[in-house]
Amino acid sequence: MIYPRIITIIAYRDLQRFWKYKWWLAGLVAMNLADLFIFALIFRGIVRRDIVPDYFYFLAPGIASISAFAAAFTIGREVMMELRRAFHHYLLSLPFSRLELVAGRVVSGIVRGFIYQIPFIILLIVIAKTPSFLDLLIVVSTTIMVTASMSSLSIAISTLVKSLEFQATIRSLVYFIIFFMSNVFYPESIVRLRFPEIIYIMVVNNPISIATTIYRDIFTPHVIHETYSIEVLIAKLAIWTAILVATGSILYMRNLQR
Amino acid sequence: MSNVAVKIINLVKKFGNVTAVNNLNLDIYEGEIFGLLGPNGSGKTTTLLIITTVYKPTSGDVEIYGYSVTRHGDIVRRLVGIAFQEPKALWVDNPYELLLWHAMVVGYSVIGARRVIRDIMEELDLWEHRGKFISELSGGTRKKVEIAKLFIQKPKIAIFDEPTAQLDVTTKHRVWDKIKALRDEGSTIIVATNDMLEAERLADRIAIIHKGTLKALGTPSELKDRIPGGDIIELRVDNRIPDGIVKSLIEAIEARKLDYSDGVIRAYVNRGEEKIAIAIDILSRNNIKVRSVSLKEPTLDDVFFYFTGARLEEGRIQ
Numbered sequence A: 001m002i003y004p005r006i007i008t009i010i011a012y013r014d015l016q017r018f019w020k021y022k023w024w025l026a027g028l029v030a031m032n033l034a035d036l037f038i039f040a041l042i043f044r045g046i047v048r049r050d051i052v053p054d055y056f057y058f059l060a061p062g063i064a065s066i067s068a069f070a071a072a073f074t075i076g077r078e079v080m081m082e083l084r085r086a087f088h089h090y091l092l093s094l095p096f097s098r099l100e101l102v103a104g105r106v107v108s109g110i111v112r113g114f115i116y117q118i119p120f121i122i123l124l125i126v127i128a129k130t131p132s133f134l135d136l137l138i139v140v141s142t143t144i145m146v147t148a149s150m151s152s153l154s155i156a157i158s159t160l161v162k163s164l165e166f167q168a169t170i171r172s173l174v175y176f177i178i179f180f181m182s183n184v185f186y187p188e189s190i191v192r193l194r195f196p197e198i199i200y201i202m203v204v205n206n207p208i209s210i211a212t213t214i215y216r217d218i219f220t221p222h223v224i225h226e227t228y229s230i231e232v233l234i235a236k237l238a239i240w241t242a243i244l245v246a247t248g249s250i251l252y253m254r255n256l257q258r
Numbered sequence B: 001m002s003n004v005a006v007k008i009i010n011l012v013k014k015f016g017n018v019t020a021v022n023n024l025n026l027d028i029y030e031g032e033i034f035g036l037l038g039p040n041g042s043g044k045t046t047t048l049l050i051i052t053t054v055y056k057p058t059s060g061d062v063e064i065y066g067y068s069v070t071r072h073g074d075i076v077r078r079l080v081g082i083a084f085q086e087p088k089a090l091w092v093d094n095p096y097e098l099l100l101w102h103a104m105v106v107g108y109s110v111i112g113a114r115r116v117i118r119d120i121m122e123e124l125d126l127w128e129h130r131g132k133f134i135s136e137l138s139g140g141t142r143k144k145v146e147i148a149k150l151f152i153q154k155p156k157i158a159i160f161d162e163p164t165a166q167l168d169v170t171t172k173h174r175v176w177d178k179i180k181a182l183r184d185e186g187s188t189i190i191v192a193t194n195d196m197l198e199a200e201r202l203a204d205r206i207a208i209i210h211k212g213t214l215k216a217l218g219t220p221s222e223l224k225d226r227i228p229g230g231d232i233i234e235l236r237v238d239n240r241i242p243d244g245i246v247k248s249l250i251e252a253i254e255a256r257k258l259d260y261s262d263g264v265i266r267a268y269v270n271r272g273e274e275k276i277a278i279a280i281d282i283l284s285r286n287n288i289k290v291r292s293v294s295l296k297e298p299t300l301d302d303v304f305f306y307f308t309g310a311r312l313e314e315g316r317i318q
């Protein structure tokens, strides 16, 4: 049995804790924005126009997906802190099911992602275009899928890796792989040209790349050179989400109780 | 006999090669305050964490009103609540938020939660600390926040793991009164403790566990009666006593049990007042100087010592 009320309460706690870091978050958002403006505006003049017509418009949707990813990924750190202080004992003793507990965590990951991403979506609307209702729906579903899958991935890491020190390392490693092995900073066609095929396959199938292409398709379609099908991308992202949410949930439920 | 609320059946819990709980069997009845007594590392907390579905048993089971902790966890968690030995809070939490969230989880509406929290925080002198970071609170205050959770929740089975270990005397008494009141409102209470006074004040029945096994079970007075030779003679002596003299002492005073260590003889006898004279006579005839003598009725501490061979205080220091 799953009760939405209890999931909301569990997610509420996570968000309350997230909110305690609001100035830190504001700092991060500001830093990302600075990245976007400084980086993108400089590179705009350097990058060859036939590869990326406008680097600023190329990077902006990427930053939007990175921001959702980064915020959702913080849930794993939270889970690790709880394990370190045996706070999870308390969570495990409370009157809700393990499924509700994990659902609450994932929901809070989704909301964290949205909170962080909203400034960047607004920016996209301001600098690029106002999406249609259907497009907005696609943006929202994409964000839900990215944040659900990435919060589940970070939860999975936190419950799978026994040593807490090692856990922080693995989490950073996974974070950077996802971050840099994506199409956020460079077009897929360049990756294919310069790197082995396997890297290219990883880049195009990275959930962050998929989400970025979807955001680009909606806000800045003129920056994409590669051919793609939006339906296939959404389907791929949905598969990723299903796999990662299932894995993260199962690991969380199995591994917390010793 | 009244209803069994908690039934612990052949319970075993191992952590690697450490056996924390070793084939424990216990019935805890509805409406009683049950004391779980044992020195450090005897498996009290581990047992309680299994009852609350935090740990899985290695083998055996616990049933809460017939619901198994391994098979019906979701139901069990709705019946059982625990105030942990180590207060559960992260440093950026504050007591008010922590308790508000707890109240909502256990079913209060926001408004109902605010009301009950204020009442209980005021009763436990926590109200003034409500907005502080947990990291700023004293150990005792943190512990009170932890205990407050159960007074808010009023679960069917309320488990307190060493509730007053860090509290001052006045607060201790207030918490004991509140625990009794909680029982009177219909909760069954389990209190783990290594504080004899707490066990004696609170518990209707007591289980003494040592190294994960049950050593004795009964009401405090039943347990005291079980010590053979109701009286205890305690003698402090200066010199070391040779084994031969110890042996003749045991025979002379008809001691059921005699412990001798660190210059203290503790003999369990009947008609203690007569035996004191005999004991002193034997010792002085052998040139052993007796520095002090006392005769006492057994306390729970003695009961504990009798059943486990360990002093609770010693356990606490280790």
Ligand SMILES: Nc1ncnc2c1ncn2[C@@H]1O[C@H](COP(=O)(O)OP(=O)(O)OP(=O)(O)O)[C@@H](O)[C@H]1O
Pocket (backbone or CB within 6 Å): B015, B018, B019, B020, B038, B039, B040, B041, B042, B043, B044, B045, B046, B047, B085, B194
């Ligand atoms: N999570 C754990 N991992 C490994 N060993 C553990 C764990 N929890 C408890 N133990 C071991 O199990 C044994 C019983 O510990 P437990 O905490 O149940 O004792 P206790 O009776 O509550 O003691 P105390 O009076 O100190 O609270 C100890 O030897 C302890 O080291």
Ligand SMILES: [Mg+2]
Pocket (backbone or CB within 6 Å): B044, B045, B046, B085, B161
């Ligand atoms: Mg303990």
